[in-house]
Amino acid sequence: MSRIKEKSERRVEQRSTGRLPRLAGAVAAAAALGLLATGPASGDEPTVSHPRIIAHFDFAAGQTPENIALESDGSADLTFAYARQIAHVTHTGDTRILATLPAVANPSTPKVGAAVVLGIARAHDGALYVNYATGTSETGIWRLGTDGSAPVQIAKLPTNGFPNGLALDERRGVLYAADSVRGTVWSVPRTGGEPTAWAVGSVLNPLPAPAAGFGANGLRFHRDAVWVSNTDTGTLLRIPVRDNGSAGAIETRATGLAGIDDFGFVAAHEDTAFAALPVTNQVALVRADGAHTVVLTQQDGLSNPTAVAVRGRTAYVTSAAYFTQKDPDLLLARLHRRLR
Template sequence: MPRVPRPAVVTAAVLAFGLLATAPATGDEPNVSAPRVVAHFDLARGESPENIALEPDGSADLTFSNARQVVNVTRQGRTRVLATLPAVANPHTPVVGAAVVLGIARAQNGTLFVNYATGTAATGIWRIPAGGGKPRQIAQLPPTGFPNGLALDERRGVLYAADSVLGTIWRVPRSGGTPRAWATGAALEPRNPRPAARVGANGLRFHRDAVWVSNTNAGTLMRIRVRQNGSACAIETRATRLYAIDDFGFVERHRDTALVALTGGSEVAMVRPDGTHRVVLTSKDGLSNPTSVAVRGRTVYVPGAAYFTQRDPNLLLARVHLRDRG
């Protein structure tokens, strides 16, 4: 979620204080510890890490929203640019006004897909060759929208993109083509009347044959199961009162347990399958407006974009202590 003016989140903050559902850790759930920042980035160069996909070697592919770049960052913090999205003359992007690269998804063959929001015909899904190279637009999405989270269903060969302004989840063939509005409804729509704060459907993951999506303004995490014919089932709200939720990742071997980025409060929360949640990482651990989460084995990756703090955009790694639930 690229930077919006601080007053835009005040309403959500007022609603959130005193309402955040919390509960003590139980003996059979994972825990998070040993946070460490492995890479620091430069705000002056537009290096605000927005979204993340993991490589087999444990390195992270990040989108730098304001720099229009996709970069690879090793676990030791070494960074190299994989691609730069083309500049756009006179962008009219909703929410932010500038051209920004947002969600990212990685195919098993290494191909990367990213959402690019510009307010022009360049808005849509772009493909980047494995290992980096020249990006190419494969699907055009409405320039009046704000394509944010992105996920790939390898088995069906389709991409899902969450539009934060239009309250729509788009479905696009992996090879590219015409997008289809796969899911719509009030649960996906923005709630804030301020144009610079209208952020509805945001983070998106494909998990256990369902599309999971967050709504930033509503503070909700939702699941939409995929039918055999590929159509969407009804939207299920799985957790609420998640202040300024952005993107999220699922903990391996724990089914529907998610780690979610709460960007406004610089926190990461663990959301249990029953919808209760507790904060497991904070700004004291090094978070600076986290925007997404990825989990690989016992390692959790958290990019922090510093949209509001304006201090130390970074990539933080921590350890997940797993307990097998069978």
């Protein structure tokens, strides 16, 4: 048994020092495309304080938290990209694995070569949806129900794509997925079925080499619009949803967010957001007018942040440690308003 364990540990180490940095190396190139622009602080803008890490994860085991969905009780559901897992983390940091996506014999995922679980969305009934990128027929959207059964694929997406960010429009019953390689936002009925290329355009595309090759990345449904980040161009985009459900004209709402990954809005009624900038180990506050300011850094505990979510007065930040290759974690910070 000890020899079997040693072989298994060597395989995990090879994965952590080989495949994981491939994603990091690709995204790092995006940092050269722009510098973080800052703007003057407004009198009532949100700020964060008292950052604290509530959970540490195992990088060698592939526990690289890529995306986050929040529960009503303040707990969080995370995707561990390279472990192919969905995890539940309480507000005190206790972590439980909810499910593991099925292994793929010969994954050929664009950009990374490994099977990875990426975006996650939660429905009001507790069902979880995740994007699984494998380079095979398993690529697509998977559903984890509330009955404890194994995840089920509800929609297939192109095998040569990279389904990354994911969001649910509960009222319309539509899931939206950002494809980082194909520069496409896919729409899929929540019940599953054939995907539709809902939004395409040059602003969603990745840039040619030597850029990272990651276009549309993070995705949120917010105030009747689909918001998407483009990692290569460092932009935050807004796509309004028309009355008939089709995509409106794509708007560029912020630029200069070098290497942006996912993001989360401060409140349901406003367009101010926190954006994860993994290359520079920062989280930026992005105001509705596009100006942005760094509010969290590596000194606060970030280790290549990948996603941000907000509930009430708490901001949640996942760090995957793709570059540092140490201490992936979940960080919480207090959210408050700056007084005039």
